[in-house]
Amino acid sequence: MKKRTIISFSLLFLFFAVFALAYSWAWRQPELEGVPAPFRTVLEWNGKIWAMLYHPTRLSEAPAPAPGKAPRVNGDIGLEEEIDLAHWKMQVDRGDGSAPFTVTMADLRALPRADTATNFKCIEGWSEEMSFAGVRFSDFLKFYGLGIRSGKNWGANPPLEELYPYVGLETPDGQYYVSIDMASMLHPQTLLAFEMNGQPLSQDNGAPLRLAIPVKYGIKNLKRIGKIFFSSRRPRDYWAEQGYDWFSGL
Amino acid sequence: MAHEKHPLWLRCLHWLNVPLLALMAWSGLLIYWSNDVYPGFFPEWFYRIFSIDHRLAEGMAIHFTLAWPFVINGALYLTLMLFTKHRRELLPDAEAARNLKPTILHDLGLHAHAPPQGKFNAAQRFAYTGAIVLGFLQVASGFAIYKPVQLHWLASLFGGYETARFIHFACLILLFLFVLMHVAQVIRAGWNNFRAMVAGFEE
Numbered sequence: 328m329k330k331r332t333i334i335s336f337s338l339l340f341l342f343f344a345v346f347a348l349a350y351s352w353a354w355r356q357p358e359l360e361g362v363p364a365p366f367r368t369v370l371e372w373n374g375k376i377w378a379m380l381y382h383p384t385r386l387s388e389a390p391a392p393a394p395g396k397a398p399r400v401n402g403d404i405g406l407e408e409e410i411d412l413a414h415w416k417m418q419v420d421r422g423d424g425s426a427p428f429t430v431t432m433a434d435l436r437a438l439p440r441a442d443t444a445t446n447f448k449c450i451e452g453w454s455e456e457m458s459f460a461g462v463r464f465s466d467f468l469k470f471y472g473l474g475i476r477s478g479k480n481w482g483a484n485p486p487l488e489e490l491y492p493y494v495g496l497e498t499p500d501g502q503y504y505v506s507i508d509m510a511s512m513l514h515p516q517t518l519l520a521f522e523m524n525g526q527p528l529s530q531d532n533g534a535p536l537r538l539a540i541p542v543k544y545g546i547k548n549l550k551r552i553g554k555i556f557f558s559s560r561r562p563r564d565y566w567a568e569q570g571y572d573w574f575s576g577l
Numbered sequence: 578m579a580h581e582k583h584p585l586w587l588r589c590l591h592w593l594n595v596p597l598l599a600l601m602a603w604s605g606l607l608i609y610w611s612n613d614v615y616p617g618f619f620p621e622w623f624y625r626i627f628s629i630d631h632r633l634a635e636g637m638a639i640h641f642t643l644a645w646p647f648v649i650n651g652a653l654y655l656t657l658m659l660f661t662k663h664r665r666e667l668l669p670d671a672e673a674a675r676n677l678k679p680t681i682l683h684d685l686g687l688h689a690h691a692p693p694q695g696k697f698n699a700a701q702r703f704a705y706t707g708a709i710v711l712g713f714l715q716v717a718s719g720f721a722i723y724k725p726v727q728l729h730w731l732a733s734l735f736g737g738y739e740t741a742r743f744i745h746f747a748c749l750i751l752l753f754l755f756v757l758m759h760v761a762q763v764i765r766a767g768w769n770n771f772r773a774m775v776a777g778f779e780e
Contacts, residue, residue, distance in 0.1 A: 335776035452612030570634035
């Protein structure tokens with residue numbers, strides 16, 4: 328029995344030692360986008376699991392706040408330069424090698440208007456009810472015939488495999504940039520928004536046009552869109568480079 | 578005479594849980610710091626001493642990596658507990674309910690006679706079962722705030738995103754209090770009892 332006690336306690340110490348060594352080994356591995364490779368690998372697996380379980384009919388709905396209520400502002404990366412709202416244009420790159428074209432606010436306002444109200448969630452932990460109005464991203468794609476890899480027409484609803492898997496968005500100064508999976512971009516609540524809480528977007532909230540994507544954390548809801556592009560390879564993403572989960576889906 | 582007390586599987590899962598739970602709690606604090614909305618719960622010096630501030634990405638990387646082994650460990654434990662005699666030894670029964678008060682009073686030195694102890698006494702049965710319930714709630718509320726849209730039904734069960742977040746936090750505090758009490762009682766109970774959780778037998 329004495330022998331069994333000694334062996335058992337030795338095994339327990341060995342287990343703690345191995346666990347501690349494995350943990351510190353993991354933290355000493357080279358970083359992959361701001362976080363040691365083993366953790367990045369698991370974050371990517373997690374993203375794949377939740378992309379697989381994603382379903383576009385699951386909505387993120389909430390009561391709309393009183394019109395005019397000022398939405399919480401968090402972060403001003405990419406918004407530092409002065410902007411001329413009257414002459415704003417958004418660059419759109421089809422991703423097929425053709426020259427990018429520009430879209431104006433008047434072009435966007437001519438498309439069907441869409442509304443959504445959600446409990447907007449920040450990766451920091453806070454959430455707030457917000458409403459958005461603008462153009463559904465899927466309507467925007469259909470109208471301009473964007474996102475199709477094979478160069479075909481959109482038709483009714485092309486299968487996801489025929490679309491570019493990634494959409495990239497950047498602020499005009501290129502300081503803030505996100506990339507998002509196409510399935511989430513086609514969610515019915517994903518809007519190119521020009522109003523929040525019943526008011527035109529404020530400068531702080533990304534005037535004249537921002538992305539509203541309630542199936543993702545706030546970090547993906549890029550303000551002041553300067554450029555939209557499509558890609559077969561995952562474009563860079565500001566917060567993923569800082570060690571955050573790239574998928575960041577809710 | 579030495580006799581067997583805790584089976585090998587129970588001891589393995591118990592000790593695996595120690596570093597896993599510790600790191601889940603620690604990384605949870607790293608995440609909580611970035612929006613510490615439950616007022617005055619942790620003072621500034623607490624964050625400073627343990628250097629918890631500005632480590633959200635790191636906290637999330639740890640939390641969402643170790644959550645998997647933590648959940649698997651818990652699921653293995655629940656399965657083995659429910660399908661072995663450990664269930665009858667652990668879950669509180671009518672007798673345990675009757676003996677709970679006298680057991681606590683005896684522990685506090687206010688009651689001369691100890692009720693029958695068995696493998697786990699009445700207070701242990703309630704405390705350990707409570708800890709299992711807390712662990713279960715912790716995992717369920719964790720998933721609810723991790724994927725509140727895809728698992729909308731789960732978040733609704735907890736009364737919505739914000740409530741689920743509060744429950745996740747409250748269960749952490751309760752689990753912490755459980756661990757404090759558990760360690761204090763193990764120290765009080767002495768070597769023979771402690772050795773049983775490592776080597777498996779008691780004299």
